[in-house]
Amino acid sequence: MTAALDINITKVETSKLLEMTLENIPFGKYFTDHMLEADYENGEWKNVEIKPYQPLLMEPSVAALHYGQAIFEGIKAYKDQDGNVAIFRPQDNFKRFNISAERMQMPTVPEEIFMEGMRMLIEIDKNWVPSMKDHSLYIRPFMFSSDPVIGVKPSETYKFMIILSPTGPYYTAPMKIYVEEKYTRAAPGGVGFSKNAGNYGASMLATAEAKKAGYDQVLWTDAFEHRYLQEVGTMNVFFIIGNTAVTPSLEEGTILAGVTRDSAMEVLKDMGLEVVEKKISIEDLMDAHRAGILYEVFGTGTAATISLIKELRYKDYVMHFDTDQWKIAPELKTRLTDIREGRAADTHGWMFKV
Numbered sequence: 001m002t003a004a005l006d007i008n009i010t011k012v013e014t015s016k017l018l019e020m021t022l023e024n025i026p027f028g029k030y031f032t033d034h035m036l037e038a039d040y041e042n043g044e045w046k047n048v049e050i051k052p053y054q055p056l057l058m059e060p061s062v063a064a065l066h067y068g069q070a071i072f073e074g075i076k077a078y079k080d081q082d083g084n085v086a087i088f089r090p091q092d093n094f095k096r097f098n099i100s101a102e103r104m105q106m107p108t109v110p111e112e113i114f115m116e117g118m119r120m121l122i123e124i125d126k127n128w129v130p131s132m133k134d135h136s137l138y139i140r141p142f143m144f145s146s147d148p149v150i151g152v153k154p155s156e157t158y159k160f161m162i163i164l165s166p167t168g169p170y171y172t173a174p175m176k177i178y179v180e181e182k183y184t185r186a187a188p189g190g191v192g193f194s195k196n197a198g199n200y201g202a203s204m205l206a207t208a209e210a211k212k213a214g215y216d217q218v219l220w221t222d223a224f225e226h227r228y229l230q231e232v233g234t235m236n237v238f239f240i241i242g243n244t245a246v247t248p249s250l251e252e253g254t255i256l257a258g259v260t261r262d263s264a265m266e267v268l269k270d271m272g273l274e275v276v277e278k279k280i281s282i283e284d285l286m287d288a289h290r291a292g293i294l295y296e297v298f299g300t301g302t303a304a305t306i307s308l309i310k311e312l313r314y315k316d317y318v319m320h321f322d323t324d325q326w327k328i329a330p331e332l333k334t335r336l337t338d339i340r341e342g343r344a345a346d347t348h349g350w351m352f353k354v
């Protein structure tokens, strides 16, 4: 599928792994021995390199720091009981990365650099992939504009990189969520569907205010009426209403097309639920709650997989859930992690062998 990749490889002399243990390692804090780096210049990608993880040397004028052409992905690799390493659906992240790139007027990255570069990097750092339950290797591909020029225009040069971070169980307690009516994450015509750095920067004030009010995150609503539901924090959102799993549809371009979202839809169908993507308003949700058929609410994303929601507040209307009684979200989480960690058959063909 991928052509042989011409890569310059420089390895570390001694692995940092000799001085640490991967058990229960916190998310996003420690990085493996190596990283991948490539440069875009004169219309082509060159200098593809795997080398020791190290700081970057940049000019203060580097364009990404000023005008925000910066995109990323989040992917996970797992080691099964026999020591085989596999990546969860990286092809989907590759496609999404280039969709983000096009929206941000950045060059696309060729498949062999993204996919084969990632595979080779993980092969070199395979001792860093934890095999303990609920552990994984978090993969962070990213790209940023690198012209040392202050001027509002697309950069002519870019850097593409992949760094790797081993991670232990990412436990999140059931969350209290505030339905956002003041701030907006995404509007039609905007950049909500792209995984660009600015979306995160723009969301932090809303999250901070929700936290001050005693909530963990916000449930984003549409930009015009603050009625139609979008995402929960940086996760896609699902509602179990009767025997149907409902998730907001992607067509307006205001929602990030999560790989976990797509996987959850497939596994929920395997579990016998009807799955519906549609425009859903807070009134629809409150009606279902009043009727006693809003059973479960949860978020999906690569970092936490499934996050349960125990309270949802809209104005003065508060919906409480007893997450200990839930059947669907916990079963969905178990099924997804069993596939990823190699305990269940990969019937959907999601695992990409390293």
Ligand SMILES: *Cc1c(COP(=O)(O)O)cnc(C)c1O
Residues within 6 Å of the ligand: 074, 195, 231, 233, 234, 235, 236, 256, 257, 258, 259, 260, 261, 300, 301, 302, 303
């Ligand atoms: C990354 C992300 C998600 C989740 O996507 P996954 O592919 O499932 O990790 C959801 N919403 C936003 C805003 C995101 O950035």
